[in-house]
Amino acid sequence: MARRTSDYDEDDVRVRPGRRGSRPRTRRRPAHEDAVAGFVTAVDRGRYRCLVGDRAVTAMRARELGRKGVVVGDRVALVGDVSGRPDTLARIVRVEPRSSALRRTADDTDPFERIIVANADQLAIVTALADPEPRPRMIDRQLVAGYDAGMDPLLVLTKADLADPAELVAAYAPLGVPYAVTERGGGLADLRAHLAGRTSVFVGHSGVGKSTLVNALVPDAERAVSHVNAVTGRGRHTSSSALALELPDAGGWIIDTPGVRSFGLAHVKPENVINAFEDLAEGAAERCPPLCDHLQPDCGLDAWVEEGRASRARLDSLRRLLASREGEPE
Template sequence: MASSRPPRSGRALDEDDVRSRANPRGTRPRSKQRPAHEDAEAGTVFSVDRGRFGVLVDDIEVNAMRARELGRTPLVVGDHVGVVGDLSGATDTLARIVRLDERETVLRRTADDSDPHERVIVANAEQLVIVSALADPEPSFGLIDRCLVAALAAGIEPLLCLTKSDLASPDPVLTQYAPLSVPALVTRRGDSLDELRTHLAGKVSVFVGHSGVGKSTLINALVPTAYRATGTVSAVGKGRHTSSSVVALRLPGGGWVIDTPGVRSFGLAHVGADDLLWAFPDLEDGATQCLSGCEHLAEQAGCHLDAWVREGHATPARLAAFRQLLVSR
């Protein structure tokens, strides 16, 4: 604190007369070195809820928070992490997540095709189960196409699961996606899920689909202790949101299923235009015959894909779906 006492000599004060009290705090530069946490135990995030993370460590469910040194690093279900602190899993205990391991796969989406902000849904998934009802609500080919693009762009194997076959025939949907050679299976309420269990065994699979298509009903049947909320479809044909959080559940026979809230849209702003062809292999060879720089939007502009369809290599519906995705970007 500077002295305000006038000098005895009567001369004017200058800067040499000002005395400042040393600040006991903040005088020592802060070190940027962070603890290595070499003793951190390996774990996997299985749930996220308002800043708290459920982490499985050696088969023990641990409640954890993100350590300060991770800053704002986003953590999602499926992440492999390093954890320190109380790992007993006892009530009212809290561990710290101090390390995020490199992700092998990342499934992400944007709110819409113009949204520049990516939203990571899950990490380290091996399989994307695209659940679509055959009726109540009607199949959304647009959402299926988008999920296929997102899966293939992320290096995740897609699986098409069609529910409510007691209400409508699966043939139109199966015909639509037959050229892709994507595995597809059909279910109805009360039927055996053995075929689905075979596809899920030993893998980390994430379920995605509109609300009301039966995702949570399937997961409750696969994991009897899941108790995932289920709901009906509204009178306007749109599903009511049931599951409200992403959670990973261990399958009794080995493997994991990750349930996600029902989505109304699946933006692909993070996927390049060329990557869209990954979900349309029936059009890919035809696109290679287009002139360099072709935007694949119209035959009048020199696109060869229309001729490719007339030659019987793909269907008009598939070409229309591809162009719809291109235009919506």
């Protein structure tokens, strides 16, 4: 039998302590069916610049996202004022599933990983051939991060007018990493061909010419250019945050990231590294003892190579990458 309204008293009303209102909590969230799609091109102090159609919209992150972060490259849903007019602000209410996420940690013991960029499909590792000298360990670490993220690597060698790229190219030939060589004042046709139609993240330590390349590829970018100290080989961090830029007439995007002096890999599992070497991964599954790290004398991959199932150069490259992940000096 249903109770009459007059049968209710104050004990039947649930009021949350310390709250002015008595509206019950709910886990239901707005569907935001009127939300529009956007692409995050820059992040600056809690404000997100999003491309909506052909206009730039400034947005903030909605509280309902909780702790979910928003990074450059994210595809998001926005509500509110998406006109792009000055002094207007939209809200990001949803982050769409990511196809990739490039991560790094502060060092190899830091348990907290940071997502640098989302939804890129190519990792362009920029390194100078001289001034400053190449840092193979840094390149290796960035390759590990790229393989872990499921991204295709591209080696971009700058300042070929100062040094011959042959030695560095040969060192990475066993990995099958494609490369593009540039020189100061030279053409960029080869590099543009590698970037066309793709979303590429530019990474590299300070002073390698990353911002110079970006300015040449996207003339309106106006990225600040650093100068390298002739004694230490270090440059200042000219790009303070990631920025996505559309390539003119190429149908692709490049994302410039701040220069880094280290690239922690605490988040990367060893099996995610060897999976990038299909010929060696098969041998590891058949010949290696349980929990093999492929760096010890009892690793079965040595016999696999001796049988001609894979090349010694490939195994050396794998071990260099794994050793880099373990924090060997650069």
